[in-house]
Amino acid sequence: MYKAKPKNLLELTKTDAKKWLNSFDTILTDCDGVLWHEGVAIDGVPEAIGLLKSYGKEVYFVTNNGIKTRHDIWKVATAIGYDIPETRIIAPIHNIVQYLQARDFRKKVYIIGAEAIRCELTEAGIESFGPGPDILQGKLNDYIAQQVVSQQRDEVGAVIVGFDEHFTFAKMLKACNYLGSNADCLFMTTNTDSVHRYPGCRIPGTGALLTALETSVGRAALQFGKPNPEICVELMKSGKVVPGRTLMIGDVCKVDILFGHICGFQTLLVGTGPNSQYELNELLQNPSENQRYIPDLYVPSLGDITKLI
Known part of the structure; x- marks a missing residue:
C-alpha cells in the first residue's frame, strides 16, 4: 500500500x-x-x-546551506531564539572540512562557491582559492594559455562546488581542468539542490551549476548535504x-x-x-x-x- x-x-x-x-x-x-x-x-x-x-x-x-559556515548558522539560530549547541548543527561546509581533515589533506582547494567555504577551510589550516568574480578576459586561447595551462594543476587536490552567484565559463574551465588532469583530485559539493523556487522567481541552485561540471568531467561529485x-x-x-x-x-x-x-x-x-x-x-x-x-x-x-x- x-x-x-x-x-x-x-x-x-x-x-x-x-x-x-x-x-x-x-x-x-x-x-x-x-x-x-x-x-x-x-x-x-x-x-x-x-x-x-x-x-x-x-x-x-x-x-x-552552502553559503554560511556552521558557526554563522549557529549565530543566526541563537540570535532569534533557538537554544542549540553549535555541535548540534549539521552543515555541508563543516562536513566537507571534516572529510578533508580525516584524510590529512595537504593540497590546495579550488572553490566554485561562497567566501564562507574559504573561511572554514582557512580555520582548518587548508589553503584554498576561487570565491568571487572571475570573468574570461580576451580570447579563449590566450586565457587558456595564461590561466589554465600555466597553472600548477597538481597542487590542487580538491574542487568544491557550492552556490555561486559569480558562476562563469572561466570558473567551469578551471575546475574542469583541475579535475580532468588529476584523477585523484577530489570532487565535492555542498548539495545538489537544483532550483530555489519563490513566488516571484526561480533561482538556479548548486545542483544546476554542478550538473554542467559533472557533464564536462565525466564523474559525479561527492555530496555533503541532504x-x-x-x-x-x-x-x-x-x-x-x-x-x-x-x-x-x-x-x-x-x-x-x-x-x-x-x-x-x-x-x-x-x-x-x-x-x-x-x-x-x-x-x-x-x-x-x-x-x-x-x-x-x-x-x-x-x-x-x-x-x-
Whole structure:
C-alpha cells in the first residue's frame, strides 16, 4: 500500500497525537523555511522547538546551506531564539572540512562557491582559492594559455562546488581542468539542490551549476548535504540517532522528505517553505510513483505543534 496523502498533524485525535509524540526520541529539522525565513524566526516555531525539548526530545538542525559556515548558522539560530549547541548543527561546509581533515589533506582547494567555504577551510589550516568574480578576459586561447595551462594543476587536490552567484565559463574551465588532469583530485559539493523556487522567481541552485561540471568531467561529485544519508551516519553508528525513533522535519519533499525516507526516519512536512504546498500537490498527482517524496505527516507550520501538545 502507498500513501495517497499525508495526514494533517492537526487533525489527529488527542490519543493519536500522544502516540505520535511518544514514537520518536530524536528530531532532525531543516532550517530555512522550517525554523526561519531570511534570518527571521517563523512565528511560534522557537516555542514549539522548546516544547518538544521539554518532552525530552533531542534536537539537531540539518541544513543544506552552502553559503554560511556552521558557526554563522549557529549565530543566526541563537540570535532569534533557538537554544542549540553549535555541535548540534549539521552543515555541508563543516562536513566537507571534516572529510578533508580525516584524510590529512595537504593540497590546495579550488572553490566554485561562497567566501564562507574559504573561511572554514582557512580555520582548518587548508589553503584554498576561487570565491568571487572571475570573468574570461580576451580570447579563449590566450586565457587558456595564461590561466589554465600555466597553472600548477597538481597542487590542487580538491574542487568544491557550492552556490555561486559569480558562476562563469572561466570558473567551469578551471575546475574542469583541475579535475580532468588529476584523477585523484577530489570532487565535492555542498548539495545538489537544483532550483530555489519563490513566488516571484526561480533561482538556479548548486545542483544546476554542478550538473554542467559533472557533464564536462565525466564523474559525479561527492555530496555533503541532504538527501545523502552519509551526513548523519556517525550519529547513527554512535546510537545518538536511532532511525525508527527519529523524526525528520522539512519543507522540501525532494530533499528533506527523501532524506528522511532514505535514512528510515519518520517524516513531517511543514507548509512554511516557499514551495512546500505546491510541490506536495504536484507529487500527489501521481502518488504511486512518488512515495519516496511524500511525507508521513503534514502541518501548516511547525509552530502549530503548540496547539497539538
